[in-house]
Amino acid sequence: MTDEALTSRALELASEGIGRVSPSPLVGCVIVSAEGQIVGEGSYIFSEVTHAEIAALRQAGERSRGGTAYVSLEPHAHHGRTPPCTEVLINAGIRRVVCPIEDPNPLVSGKGFEELRNAGVEVVTGILREAAEKQNEKFICWHRNKRPFVHLKTAMSLDGKTATVSGDSKWITSVEARAEGQKLRYEYDAILVGAQTIAADDPSLTDRTGGPRDRGLLRVVLDSRLRTAAGSAVVATADEHPTLFIARDPEPEKAETFRSKGAEVAVVEGGPRDTKAVLGELYRRRITSVLVEGGASVAGSFADSGLVDKFTFFIAPVVIGGAKAPTSVGGEGADRLAEAFRLKDITVQQAGPDLMVTGYPA
Ligand SMILES: NC(=O)c1ccc[n+]([C@@H]2O[C@H](COP(=O)([O-])OP(=O)(O)OC[C@H]3O[C@@H](n4cnc5c(N)ncnc54)[C@H](OP(=O)(O)O)[C@@H]3O)[C@@H](O)[C@H]2O)c1
Known part of the structure; x- marks a missing residue:
């Protein structure tokens, strides 16, 4: 050989x-x-x-x-x-x-x-x-850049929407695509979302692949003032699944309630809007990789700050339309096309009726 x-x-x-x-x-x-x-x-x-x-x-x-x-x-x-x-x-x-x-x-x-x-x-x-x-x-990024590897994952329609104008979003992609999304969770140390995703969907954000893990998937919620409901699924299951809220000026009582339920609350200077500080906090916790699952505001803030190492878009063969229907990546976006993320090393995989497109910023 x-x-x-x-x-x-x-x-x-x-x-x-x-x-x-x-x-x-x-x-x-x-x-x-x-x-x-x-x-x-x-x-x-x-x-x-x-x-x-x-x-x-x-x-x-x-x-x-x-x-x-x-x-x-x-x-x-x-x-x-x-x-x-x-x-x-x-x-x-x-x-x-x-x-x-x-x-x-x-x-x-x-x-x-x-x-x-x-x-x-x-x-x-x-x-x-x-x-x-x-x-x-992931390991290379963690050592070279002193921050976790950031993989932005989103699910959307052919026209880039993540919900209808009325907010109906379940489900745009197929069971097969969601199973692929689960496989991604298995490969990451942490999963990260914004407070509005918790408010809208009350997701559990767990790795349900059943694969052996040495470290539980850390669920990270960016929530400046800890507006997340104490009864939400992430808080209610924080004693079973590691959970970290990153805040700026949380109400002390709310922070205490979250901690009593098993969640951790970290206050970072500049607050969770400062994506570099968020990654610094995760680096300190020896998190080598994070899967950013949204929503659009959080995806946009990571993209705007140039802190995305890999993108995966699940694209369902559905056209939602509506100028006001939410799109998958918010934030400021690129001013000129030359400043937009053009991806390289693209892989395109079929997941049921959907496409899974993965690439790296060029
Ligand atoms: N299709 C998909 O793949 C997908 C995935 C996830 C979610 N979603 C959908 O997306 C919707 C929510 O998205 P969204 O854009 O409204 O909200 P989001 O990104 O989930 O959360 C935004 C909120 O997070 C807080 N935040 C803290 N740090 C932030 C940062 N660095 N960047 C941006 N926000 C930060 C802010 O609240 P504070 O100022 O209070 O901190 C902000 O209002 C839901 O309807 C959900 O169903 C879709």
Whole structure:
């Protein structure tokens, strides 16, 4: 098998950790013996502690001597919850390491490769770099930008509406599209909405995929004065599902009521309208990724501040019309077309009768 095919297998193994590694990265590893046989495979899962390289080496045993390790992310060279993977690879007699990308953490980036090379191990980097970066986009953003990765998701009609003029919005998209939306929730540390979405829909904002999660999905509500009703579903279930209200000047009594029900209330300088401050608060809480689900005002404020890393639009084959019917992204918007978000790396997927369009700001 080629280096590319084996790197691709390491990426596939890494993806087994989706939903289960935050705040760590996804990592997969394949060990190939000197004779060219796959003798060990491993994936990283945060709660199982063992790193992918160590799991794969354990499987390989003595057959790793003189072999090659294909790892999806630079092996770490420092003592953390586990001994340095570089040391373990060197001691296992690995002669060659093939790895697409360096660790984005500036404190350790490049150090793993350096240590391997110093020990006489051949290091090959860059194969499938783009795919490896995309796979760990949340972790990379968190380290490089010191804020969570922001994915804006919205559901709308063909003409961009999220409800009729009278406010009827349930449901524009199909069961299949909503199931895809649930899958997205599974991949994120947090889901975020504005106070008006809670007032209008009283959503539960939970991950109902049933997939194993190491951290509960954090529900974040941007609500300056804590106008959300104490009887709303998010507050009522705050002792079961982590819930955070981000406010500016909340009534102390209301904050106390929310806290007594299990929700957290954080007051950020500038209030929740300051999206940078909101992300700063989430970064402090080691949230690596957030799925912004709306409504239009919140979507608009993240878009206006240029703090969207990825967009997903679910588009249903329905035309609602009405100049005053709400659209999916509010805020100020672009003044000129040249300033609008033009997306790249677009994927288009069918979800029942609907389209799921995903892309990255160019
Ligand atoms: N189709 C979809 O995908 C989808 C998804 C979600 C919601 N919705 C629909 O969208 C509607 C609600 O949308 P909406 O635009 O009226 O309200 P929204 O975006 O849900 O909430 C807006 C409110 O959030 C508070 N807020 C705090 N920080 C904010 C920030 N950084 N940016 C903007 N608002 C902030 C403000 O209230 P304070 O000043 O009181 O803090 C503001 O009035 C509902 O009808 C819901 O059904 C549709």
